[in-house]
Amino acid sequence: xxxxxxxxxxxxxxxxxxxxxxxxxxxxxxxxxxxxxxxxxxxxxxxxxxxxxxxxxxxxxxxxxxxxxxxxxxxxxxxxxxxxxxxxxx
Amino acid sequence: xxxxxxxxxxxxxxxxxxxxxxxxxxxxxxxxxxxxxxxxxxxxxxxxxxxxxxxxxxxxxxxxxxxxxxxxxxxxxxxxxxxxxxxxxxxxxxxxxxxxxxxxxxxxxxxxxxxxxxxxxxxxxxxxxxxxxxxxxxxxxxxxxxxxxxxxxxxxxxxxxxxxxxxxxxxxxxxxxxxxxxxxxxxxxxxxxxxxxxxxxxxxxxxxxxxxxxxxxxxxxxxxxxxxxxxxxxxxxxxxxxxxxxxxxxxxxxxxxxxxxxxxxxxxxxxxxxxxxxxxxxxxxxxxxxxxxxxxxxxxxxxxxxxxxxxxxxxxxxxxxxxxxxxxxxxxxxxxxxxxxxxxxxxxxxxxxxxxxxxxxxxxxxxxxxxxxxxxxxxxxxx
Numbered sequence: 001x002x003x004x005x006x007x008x009x010x011x012x013x014x015x016x017x018x019x020x021x022x023x024x025x026x027x028x029x030x031x032x033x034x035x036x037x038x039x040x041x042x043x044x045x046x047x048x049x050x051x052x053x054x055x056x057x058x059x060x061x062x063x064x065x066x067x068x069x070x071x072x073x074x075x076x077x078x079x080x081x082x083x084x085x086x087x088x089x090x
Numbered sequence: 091x092x093x094x095x096x097x098x099x100x101x102x103x104x105x106x107x108x109x110x111x112x113x114x115x116x117x118x119x120x121x122x123x124x125x126x127x128x129x130x131x132x133x134x135x136x137x138x139x140x141x142x143x144x145x146x147x148x149x150x151x152x153x154x155x156x157x158x159x160x161x162x163x164x165x166x167x168x169x170x171x172x173x174x175x176x177x178x179x180x181x182x183x184x185x186x187x188x189x190x191x192x193x194x195x196x197x198x199x200x201x202x203x204x205x206x207x208x209x210x211x212x213x214x215x216x217x218x219x220x221x222x223x224x225x226x227x228x229x230x231x232x233x234x235x236x237x238x239x240x241x242x243x244x245x246x247x248x249x250x251x252x253x254x255x256x257x258x259x260x261x262x263x264x265x266x267x268x269x270x271x272x273x274x275x276x277x278x279x280x281x282x283x284x285x286x287x288x289x290x291x292x293x294x295x296x297x298x299x300x301x302x303x304x305x306x307x308x309x310x311x312x313x314x315x316x317x318x319x320x321x322x323x324x325x326x327x328x329x330x331x332x333x334x335x336x337x338x339x340x341x342x343x344x345x346x347x348x349x350x351x352x353x354x355x356x357x358x359x360x361x362x363x364x365x366x367x368x369x370x371x372x373x374x375x376x377x378x379x380x381x382x383x384x385x386x387x388x389x390x391x392x393x394x395x396x397x398x399x400x401x402x403x404x405x406x407x408x409x410x411x412x413x414x415x416x417x418x419x420x421x422x423x424x425x426x427x428x429x430x431x432x433x434x435x436x437x438x439x440x441x442x443x444x445x446x447x448x449x450x451x452x453x454x455x456x457x458x459x460x461x462x463x464x465x466x467x468x469x470x471x472x473x
Contacts, residue, residue, distance in 0.1 A: 013210070017158075021110075031211070033159050
């Protein structure tokens with residue numbers, strides 16, 4: 001589980017983009033592609049190498065005031081994404 | 091967080107997903123002569139290459155259909171002087187572009203130019219960790235030193251470093267050295283890919299198949315490295331499917347996500363599909379949309395209506411799609427048969443015989459047919 005003040009950043013050589021044909025965000029990397037579901041795509045879109053985990057959670061809560069468990073979902077996603085080496089914490 | 095389901099388009103009464111990966115085989119020309127090349131044996135008959143404008147159109151059409159990953163391959167794609175212009179277009183369209191190269195024909199200047207053009211990744215393939223085996227297998231004396239220099243240049247210019255080693259009987263005992271070399275070059279990813287027996291590799295199968303002991307040792311070395319360096323290079327180890335009991339889910343299904351365009355414009359569901367006796371549509375005559383969704387060759391093995399037993403009633407048919415159509419055709423003579431790699435296939439004996447022969451001959455030299463235009467001409471002449 002990442003610290004709240006950790007700053008997530010996409011690993012070098014990874015690129016996040018919206019794909020209309022697949023109607024989702026994808027992570028692209030050397031000869032690979034990961035389809036992100038809706039919430040994962042929203043979280044990943046906030047990762048800019050500047051904002052902390054806490055700031056990202058706060059931004060998502062503001063954007064989706066009615067969504068339950070945003071903090072838990074975000075922390076869980078960052079844990080998985082770090083384990084899978086999609087992003088690193090600064 | 092990933093979802094396996096693909097967004098599908100309703101076409102001709104069946105659900106067909108869009109092509110997500112485009113492999114652009116820019117040329118069959120290559121300065122090397124690797125005897126395990128996956129190119130077709132008839133390369134000498136296929137010299138009429140698409141123009142730059144043809145390729146630009148292919149890139150635009152495939153992106154429009156949904157392709158996001160793009161591989162520039164060959165042959166040796168660096169032979170094409172217009173590669174940089176194609177890379178610029180690919181980046182502008184939003185592809186993640188990968189150059190798959192032997193490194194021969196690359197220069198530090200070109201590495202930088204490709205970076206400026208927007209190329210995302212260069213994969214340098216090696217024949218082995220030492221120059222002797224490398225020279226034997228590639229038919230080039232200077233290739234190894236050149237590859238080393240180019241791998242260093244690739245890293246220096248900020249690309250991810252992906253090294254690809256094609257494994258077979260003559261180098262699989264060097265996995266330890268291969269990993270040391272990869273570490274020295276500061277690789278991020280290392281593919282240890284055993285030869286799959288299509289194209290020229292099938293022609294040279296007897297000389298290339300490793301013994302079971304060799305394969306097991308190589309896996310032990312690979313796993314030991316992973317344990318020692320959990321944060322180190324990411325290693326991919328691809329077993330030769332002859333040693334598996336179930337076939338690979340080839341291309342994740344025929345016409346499901348992969349689209350290859352061959353140097354002459356033939357559109358193929360996989361880069362080995364030319365092994366099949368089919369007339370594949372050409373991008374000079376048809377739009378990619380028609381080719382992908384409407385053409386007979388792209389539809390013929392979609393879904394599972396085409397399957398014969400034992401695949402048709404097999405509970406695993408959705409997992410491996412009956413395996414590789416090319417392998418089924420090349421070894422059994424019928425592309426609708428189960429991939430003979432499967433132990434449930436009545437033709438599995440063909441694989442076991444090949445393995446028995448290979449294990450028997452493992453210590454003896456077997457002559458190899460090198461991949462070049464002269465040998466291709468001879469193969470074509472002899473039918």
